[in-house]
Amino acid sequence: MTLRVGILGFGGAGQAHASYFACVPGCRVTKVFDAKPAGLARAAELVPAVAACADLERFWPELDAVSVCTPDATHAEYVVAALERGLHVLCEKPLTDSLDGLRKVLAAEARAGRTLAVLHQMRFVLLHRAIKQAVGAGRLGALSYLEGYYVHDLTRRAFEYDSWRREGNATPLVYAGCHFVDLLRWFTGSEIDEVWAASNHLAYPEYPEADLTVATLRFSSGTLGKVLVSLGSAVPQDHAVRLYGSLASIENNVLFDRERGWAGLLHEPVILQRKLLRDPNRANRHDLLSQLRRNLPAWALGKAFGALRLLARRPGAEYGARYYPVRLYEHALACVEAVEDFATAIREGRRPQCTAEEAAKTVLACLAGVESSRTGRPVRVPRLAEAL
Numbered sequence: 179m180t181l182r183v184g185i186l187g188f189g190g191a192g193q194a195h196a197s198y199f200a201c202v203p204g205c206r207v208t209k210v211f212d213a214k215p216a217g218l219a220r221a222a223e224l225v226p227a228v229a230a231c232a233d234l235e236r237f238w239p240e241l242d243a244v245s246v247c248t249p250d251a252t253h254a255e256y257v258v259a260a261l262e263r264g265l266h267v268l269c270e271k272p273l274t275d276s277l278d279g280l281r282k283v284l285a286a287e288a289r290a291g292r293t294l295a296v297l298h299q300m301r302f303v304l305l306h307r308a309i310k311q312a313v314g315a316g317r318l319g320a321l322s323y324l325e326g327y328y329v330h331d332l333t334r335r336a337f338e339y340d341s342w343r344r345e346g347n348a349t350p351l352v353y354a355g356c357h358f359v360d361l362l363r364w365f366t367g368s369e370i371d372e373v374w375a376a377s378n379h380l381a382y383p384e385y386p387e388a389d390l391t392v393a394t395l396r397f398s399s400g401t402l403g404k405v406l407v408s409l410g411s412a413v414p415q416d417h418a419v420r421l422y423g424s425l426a427s428i429e430n431n432v433l434f435d436r437e438r439g440w441a442g443l444l445h446e447p448v449i450l451q452r453k454l455l456r457d458p459n460r461a462n463r464h465d466l467l468s469q470l471r472r473n474l475p476a477w478a479l480g481k482a483f484g485a486l487r488l489l490a491r492r493p494g495a496e497y498g499a500r501y502y503p504v505r506l507y508e509h510a511l512a513c514v515e516a517v518e519d520f521a522t523a524i525r526e527g528r529r530p531q532c533t534a535e536e537a538a539k540t541v542l543a544c545l546a547g548v549e550s551s552r553t554g555r556p557v558r559v560p561r562l563a564e565a566l
């Protein structure tokens with residue numbers, strides 16, 4: 179049976195979700211709701227076959243599921259409203275931006291018995307899955323440190339479709355840092371006990387608050403983590419990760435161990451991301467030719483790196499080919515995988531890979547980080563049961 183999906187909010191994320199759902203067989207976006215005329219106009223232009231609703235009473239009927247793509251501070255009210263109507267919900271990250279929101283969402287989920295998944299696509303990035311597998315198999319030994327970079331120059335994008343990042347409490351550590359706080363939690367399988375964070379506001383003065391945050395995380399396993407969030411630095415997007423273990427370590431895509439030094443690559447750029455070929459939005463350039471043009475150079479660069487590495491095998495030469503040169507963040511593919519997981523979870527009656535409970539723990543750690551950056555002190559992260 180086809181899943182009839184409604185999208186709430188049709189800015190950058192809403193438009194992207196229309197494409198992601200089109201790439202997942204058995205899903206059909208049938209309605210869009212946006213609180214602003216410009217959002218509805220975008221929907222009428224981009225997805226003309228979909229009903230663009232200005233009024234929620236027209237939006238809710240005849241749907242099986244919704245995707246919540248509205249500003250962070252509004253997620254909780256829409257998630258609760260959808261669950262109360264018996265709909266399954268895919269919510270954009272962060273699940274919500276407040277303790278009060280967490281309480282409302284988790285209570286509504288417990289009452290509804292419907293699927294509620296959170297789109298933390300970092301868990302679906304192919305490289306990250308390979309890393310998770312390596313950590314789970316014990317290849318790294320005792321994990322003492324890990325870090326993730328949310329470096330994304332938003333100076334042209336932040337206010338492109340709406341002003342909520344200016345007015346709606348879009349604190350970077352919650353809004354953007356949640357990606358890597360969540361990923362590092364997932365990698366370790368351990369809870370964050372304490373966060374110590376510091377922020378500044380130098381690179382992007384038009385942003386309403388600090389645009390750069392460094393957060394140090396203390397996990398209950400003893401592992402230390404670091405997340406860097408930068409929304410205004412003049413540098414290309416970077417989502418690199420590092421994990422240091424007693425037996426082996428990972429830097430971006432390279433596995434190092436003590437015996438061999440360079441011990442291999444975990445992933446290579448996917449030249450043809452087949453699932454994206456179904457994307458009807460030509461502006462995304464997911465057609466065959468555009469994909470080949472875009473992905474082949476990255477793939478070739480990765481291969482060249484692997485081959486040149488052989489020349490650098492001499493002892494003492496490892497610095498010559500240490501840093502893998504390709505950014506392996508296959509964003510749209512990861513998002514489609516997350517949407518597919520949501521649809522499959524509904525069909526099979528199983529839990530999605532990123533549950534509300536998981537996403538809620540991430541929100542708690544991010545909120546502690548915000549408090550820490552404002553007070554200058556380390557802040558303990560409450561356990562979920564304690565916070566509710």
Ligand SMILES: NC(=O)c1ccc[n+]([C@@H]2O[C@H](COP(=O)([O-])OP(=O)(O)OC[C@H]3O[C@@H](n4cnc5c(N)ncnc54)[C@H](O)[C@@H]3O)[C@@H](O)[C@H]2O)c1
Nearest residue numbers: 187188189190191212213214217247248249250270339340
């Ligand atoms: N997973 C990711 O990588 C990713 C990327 C971007 C955004 N997001 C998340 O997606 C959500 C939306 O972000 P965005 O970048 O699309 O924002 P945006 O500014 O591009 O668009 C927001 C849209 O929501 C509409 N809107 C505003 N208030 C509303 C309300 N109360 N009810 C309904 N619609 C409303 C606006 O008119 C606009 O169309 C946020 O939660 C954000 O954190 C996630």
